[in-house]
Amino acid sequence: MEQLIVALFVVFFALEFTIEFVLNELNLRHVRARWAEKQIPDFFRGKIGSDEYEKSVQYTLAKGRFERWAEIYGRCLVLAVLFSGLLNWLDRFSGELAQRFSLGVYGHGILFCLAVGLVFSTAQLPINLYSTFGLETKFGFNKTTIGLYIADKIKALILGLVIGVPFLFMILWLMDVMGRYWWIWAFVFISGFQLLMIVIFPTFIAPWFNKYEPLKEGEFRERILALAERIGFKTSGIYSMDGSKRSAHSNAYFTGIGKAKRIVLFDTLIEQMTIDQGLAVLAHEMGHYKMKHIRRMLVVQTVFLFIGLYILSLLVDYPPLFAAFGLSPSNHAALVLFSLLSGPATFYLGPLINLLSRKHEYEADCFAALTLHDSKPMEEALVNLTIKNLSNLTPHPWYSAYHYSHPTPTERIEAIRQCAA
Numbered sequence: 001m002e003q004l005i006v007a008l009f010v011v012f013f014a015l016e017f018t019i020e021f022v023l024n025e026l027n028l029r030h031v032r033a034r035w036a037e038k039q040i041p042d043f044f045r046g047k048i049g050s051d052e053y054e055k056s057v058q059y060t061l062a063k064g065r066f067e068r069w070a071e072i073y074g075r076c077l078v079l080a081v082l083f084s085g086l087l088n089w090l091d092r093f094s095g096e097l098a099q100r101f102s103l104g105v106y107g108h109g110i111l112f113c114l115a116v117g118l119v120f121s122t123a124q125l126p127i128n129l130y131s132t133f134g135l136e137t138k139f140g141f142n143k144t145t146i147g148l149y150i151a152d153k154i155k156a157l158i159l160g161l162v163i164g165v166p167f168l169f170m171i172l173w174l175m176d177v178m179g180r181y182w183w184i185w186a187f188v189f190i191s192g193f194q195l196l197m198i199v200i201f202p203t204f205i206a207p208w209f210n211k212y213e214p215l216k217e218g219e220f221r222e223r224i225l226a227l228a229e230r231i232g233f234k235t236s237g238i239y240s241m242d243g244s245k246r247s248a249h250s251n252a253y254f255t256g257i258g259k260a261k262r263i264v265l266f267d268t269l270i271e272q273m274t275i276d277q278g279l280a281v282l283a284h285e286m287g288h289y290k291m292k293h294i295r296r297m298l299v300v301q302t303v304f305l306f307i308g309l310y311i312l313s314l315l316v317d318y319p320p321l322f323a324a325f326g327l328s329p330s331n332h333a334a335l336v337l338f339s340l341l342s343g344p345a346t347f348y349l350g351p352l353i354n355l356l357s358r359k360h361e362y363e364a365d366c367f368a369a370l371t372l373h374d375s376k377p378m379e380e381a382l383v384n385l386t387i388k389n390l391s392n393l394t395p396h397p398w399y400s401a402y403h404y405s406h407p408t409p410t411e412r413i414e415a416i417r418q419c420a421a
């Protein structure tokens with residue numbers, strides 16, 4: 001039985017790796033071929049300079065080549081952790097530590113999960129460092145200093161401990177005392193926890209990393225107020241964020257539910273856009289709010305959570321699974337194995353979620369065009385954002401269908417014109 005489990009895992013693991021590797025290679029070749037023919041998409045002709053286009057191609061290729069090695073490295077890492085006996089060693093080590101400091105069985109479980117997390121985040125550090133200080137610096141995007149980088153990591157670690165330890169304790173406790181239907185209790189707990197995080201994240205956690213300020217007085221603000229009034233969005237929820245202290249990339253997003261909802265514009269975005277374009281971006285974000293996209297996404301995630309926990313409840317009582325990866329059965333080992341094994345079993349869900357997300361983006365774009373009675377500002381905002389961020393103008397269609405949470409700029413502009421007509 002153990003051999004069969006390992007074989008099944010290896011098959012799914014290899015399948016996921018092959019798909020992602022091949023898609024990346026296809027995308028690289030596609031971009032290179034378009035570049036050789038100088039095939040700039042219609043909507044960008046006359047708007048993007050040849051040096052800007054050249055730079056966006058180089059940026060896309062550099063990221064793709066890096067992704068190739070990062071992917072191989074990440075895969076080897078998972079295999080090494082699963083099959084080197086490290087998990088079993090960490091389990092025994094955290095058990096001894098828990099015994100020495102009388103932390104009990106939950107302490108043992110929490111230490112084990114933290115240790116596995118530490119192994120992965122340490123091993124990913126070189127990838128992360130190169131991406132920030134190598135790639136992003138080379139193309140002029142990175143604004144993070146080493147000091148800020150270290151401060152960010154320390155803050156993230158503190159947050160992870162303050163939130164993660166009580167969270168793990170609750171899950172392990174529920175698994176322990178709630179009997180057969182512990183997973184239903186865990187489902188209720190995690191769902192509530194997620195809702196709480198959606199509410200406290202923008203107001204209490206995000207401000208620890210960035211400064212959020214109401215928009216400055218002026219024409220932009222005046223016109224936003226008028227637009228928000230017309231749509232029925234509370235203007236106290238519109239902020240500008242100092243994204244420029246880490247990166248020159250620009251962005252905007254809508255987050256939260258109920259009273260905690262807010263629209264965040266990066267200062268880099270406000271700087272790069274005309275007032276009309278900025279207003280279109282805001283109308284787009286308000287479209288997400290109007291059409292309840294956050295709530296819809298949350299419902300989908302909750303369904304996945306329910307199914308996932310049910311499967312976990314079956315695995316906990318299945319000793320061959322633990323034996324297959326050299327572990328003794330325990331609740332904490334089940335949690336770690338589940339998180340390591342669920343990737344290869346669920347990778348096809350990613351593109352499905354992206355499909356739903358892209359549908360939401362089309363809807364928000366259309367909403368913006370209709371609300372402003374003009375499709376031009378939204379189109380121009382998209383073209384502007386794409387050029388300034390050196391985004392890939394010509395992704396391979398399979399690559400974007402699989403990986404992109406937003407439709408490509410060309411797809412979006414086509415859809416906006418159709419919607420406006």
Ligand SMILES: [Zn+2]
Pocket residue numbers: 284285288360361364
């Ligand atoms: Zn959007």
